[in-house]
Amino acid sequence: MPTASHQRYFNRELSWLQFNHRVMEEARNKRVPLLERLRFLSISASNLDEFYMVRVAGLRTQMLAGMNAPSFDGLTPERQLDKIAKRVDDLITAQEKCWVSIRSELATRKISVLTVSDLDDQALSELQTRFDAQILPLLSPLSVDPAHPFPFLSNLSLGLVASLAHKTEADEQAFALVPIPSHLPRFLQLSAGTKKREYLQIEDVIAYFLPSLFPDFDMRNHGLFRITRDSDIAIDEEAEDLVRHFEFLLKERRRGRVIRLELNEGIETELRDFLVENFECWDEDIQEAKFLGMVDLKGLIDNGRNDLLFPPFQARFPERIRDYDGDHFAAIAAKDILVHHPYEEFDVVIQFLRQAARDPDVVVIKQTLYRTSDDSPIVRALIDAAESGKSVTALVELQARFDEASNLRFARDLERAGVQVVYGLLGFKTHAKVSLVIRREGERLQTYTHLGTGNYHALNAKIYTDLALFTADPVIGADVGKLFNFVTSSSRPRDLAKLSLAPHGLRDRLFEQIDAEIDNAKAGRPSGIWAKLNALVDKGVIDKLYEASQAGVPIELVVRGICCLRPGVKGLSETIRVKSIVGRFLEHSRVVAFGNGHALPSQNAKLFMSSADWMPRNLDRRIETLVPIESATVHDQVLDQIMVANLMDNENSWDLQPNGKYARRKASEDEEPFSAHKYFMDNPSLSGRGHALKTSRPKDLPDPPRVPVKSVDPSAGD
Structure with missing residues (x-):
């Protein structure tokens, strides 16, 4: 029997990279519609960004702290990072080959990504007018010299770097940056309203007009870069005010150290050295690639070419609820209902809570919120319930990664409406997905419970396969009540009958x-x-x-x-x-x-x-x-x-x-x-x-x- 750790277990990080490779492979799957293949390629790039922001950043932190304890599969942090770098290089190479192939296929479908050199004089004149009116006012060209220190650039920033020579003082040389605003589209459409769709990459457009941004200088070299910062959050369990602590941590995360520097292939050495030194990332991952920020490829998808997407799919609404004239409580009381998202509508969950908010016999609503959509109908229903006089408790998880800021905002909105907002237990994320509605029915209190495998997020429910169980089982209801009491009072639940x-x-x-x-x-x-x-x-x-x-x-x-x-x-x-x-x-x-x-x-x-x-x-x-x-x-x-x-x-x-x-x-x-x-x-x-x-x-x-x-x-x- 194998006993060595590396013979018994696969490494967690390398296994994740294998998964992301499978995602990328769907971009090469000819059974998948062309623009959906582009979406898979974009998703694989987005996944890799998050992997660096959290997992690679964590391993780097361990190395900096001198922590050399191996993972349970026997690899030290340094060895893991070495293996990750090799696997990531292979993945990036595969992504780039895939993009070249998809770009070629898009051209055959009259969707073309051009370069500025492909344009004729009339098109260049039109581009100049558009640049002056729509792009130039949004740019902030930045010289870097003793009078202008290197600026702070936020996580996932894309920008141009240039080396310059002064036109009148030949010995005076400088470096400059042009950060590309994130709200500018990565792909600038040239032929809107025609059957043929042509695009330019925004960095190519800005690079073409780069000399006009620095009229006193001659352009020597320029390149493209993109940075990824450490975005993990370390919670101080001694923090007295958790909300203020999280607000502080979110601001700090913006300034996390650069843990990956992406550069255009063949960038000049002087530009590379300039960026490495100023981002202080000598020992971090520095990657050269033909296309930086493939997550932005999703900008080519919503272009009206529905023939290149998956056929439309209409989710179903549970017919048994319609059998009871839309009365969720009556339908659930008759028999448990399981909703299978995205094949069945998430709206059934929203309507369940809306009915609870309106029903005069409902006295209590308790709800966990881990992730939800920006304009959340779940939050709205809870607010309506509180404003109508019901006792409403919302357990808002502040540690939901990359949703911390929106959850803080929801918490404030709920508190203003009179909802009792709690933030769970320090050191324990509340990841359970639970709604508990208590309704007065005659002389007794009846519980109606929703337990899910997914989040209360209407958009995710169109993409994620998840299960949502609705039950009037009083034993489950009592167990769920103990769950909420556990989180709100820190009292360990005892004697759970069915729930674990x-x-x-x-x-x-x-x-x-x-x-x-x-x-x-x-x-x-x-x-x-x-x-x-x-x-x-x-x-x-x-x-x-x-x-x-x-x-x-x-x-x-x-x-x-x-x-x-x-x-x-x-x-x-x-x-x-x-x-x-x-x-x-x-x-x-x-x-x-x-x-x-x-x-x-x-x-x-x-x-x-x-x-x-x-x-x-x-x-x-x-x-x-x-x-x-x-x-x-x-x-x-x-x-x-x-x-x-x-x-x-x-x-x-x-x-x-x-x-x-x-x-x-x-x-x-x-x-x-x-x-x-x-x-x-x-x-x-x-x-x-x-x-x-x-x-x-x-x-x-x-x-x-x-x-x-x-x-x-x-x-x-x-």
């Missing part, structure tokens, strides 16, 4: 269920574990799954992103298969099923949905939920429909090999091509069908096939 919470109990519940499957396998009874996650990093969970595999438990894992577990290794994980789905929608729901003495899928299986990935931060440092699925219809929907479809998918799937590489899954000769995303767009969910279910059932799915993974000697490396 992190950091107290969720990990233990998982281990208990895995141990039960181990016992079943050892006793010769059927066993099995199916799980769908975004990330599998936690060493304890991985080791427990290895133990289950060695006992003979068949384990099927759908892990979209990071996976540190090695599947299919002889003597370690021979019964474990891992796949990743990357396609039109971002897989985000978390589900886990245990055979419970039966082969999966089975109506006897123990089934759960969760807000938590299997990562140390989720299990030990966040408030998370693990929710049992007990309604027979919802059980069928999640296990026999959602999980089976994910395991069957052979159009958007990648299989993780024991050596750490991913192989794109293809339908075999005796298989039909099958896309889980297309299946759910075409087939309504079970629990929301209401009376219509009697006459129109979704297409039945066969048992998912097992994908063979050849066991290998783990010493083969990653």
